[in-house]
Amino acid sequence: MRRAGQDMKRNVATVIVATGDDSPSVLGFYTLSAASVDLSPLPDATRKKLPRYGRIPAVLLGRLAVAKGMRRTGLGGLLIADAVKRACRGEIAWAVFVVRAKHDDAVAFYRHFGFVPFEGDPLMLWIARKAALSAIGRRITAHQA
Numbered sequence: 460m461r462r463a464g465q466d467m468k469r470n471v472a473t474v475i476v477a478t479g480d481d482s483p484s485v486l487g488f489y490t491l492s493a494a495s496v497d498l499s500p501l502p503d504a505t506r507k508k509l510p511r512y513g514r515i516p517a518v519l520l521g522r523l524a525v526a527k528g529m530r531r532t533g534l535g536g537l538l539i540a541d542a543v544k545r546a547c548r549g550e551i552a553w554a555v556f557v558v559r560a561k562h563d564d565a566v567a568f569y570r571h572f573g574f575v576p577f578e579g580d581p582l583m584l585w586i587a588r589k590a591a592l593s594a595i596g597r598r599i600t601a602h603q604a
């Protein structure tokens with residue numbers, strides 16, 4: 460959290476914090492930053508839908524964490540959904556949503572939501588904008604059921 464705060468001060472990330480309705484204690488947080496990704500490791504089917512610019516605009520979700528007592532309650536998934544929603548609300552265009560996983564366990568978590576590891580960089584995962592939005596729809600619906 461301290462690192463995320465420093466990133467925010469240096470304008471390299473926005474920190475989004477989740478708190479309870481009646482308490483200021485932090486239940487979870489994540490950061491969002493502008494990014495760009497190399498097209499070459501993406502599959503042909505995705506590349507064909509994108510211009511051949513070499514690199515394309517992306518949004519990077521970083522430092523996602525949920526408070527220990529709140530894990531496995533759905534909050535991590537909701538924070539991803541919130542991040543994609545916020546990224547889509549902005550006026551700056553992006554085509555791919557990327558996450559940097561700290562370890563293999565985090566990779567498994569992100570894969571659960573449809574993220575795919577980059578070839579040659581298994582801790583960095585991506586999902587196309589449209590797929591991210593439909594993954595969000597499913598998650599919010601599941602939570603409201």
Ligand SMILES: CC(C)(COP(=O)(O)OP(=O)(O)OC[C@H]1O[C@@H](n2cnc3c(N)ncnc32)[C@H](O)[C@@H]1OP(=O)(O)O)[C@@H](O)C(=O)NCCC(=O)NCCS
Pocket residue numbers: 522523524525526529530531532533534535536537559560561562564565567568571
């Ligand atoms: C990873 C982390 C953010 C997950 O948050 P969470 O709130 O526990 O996850 P959720 O409850 O939203 O889980 C959503 C789904 O992912 C699955 N999931 C959660 N953690 C998982 C894991 N480690 N591996 C595989 N699946 C996982 C859940 O079973 C759940 O599945 P369901 O929707 O079918 O029920 C949380 O464990 C955490 O803060 N860990 C420490 C920091 C960290 O490792 N951050 C990772 C980003 S680098």
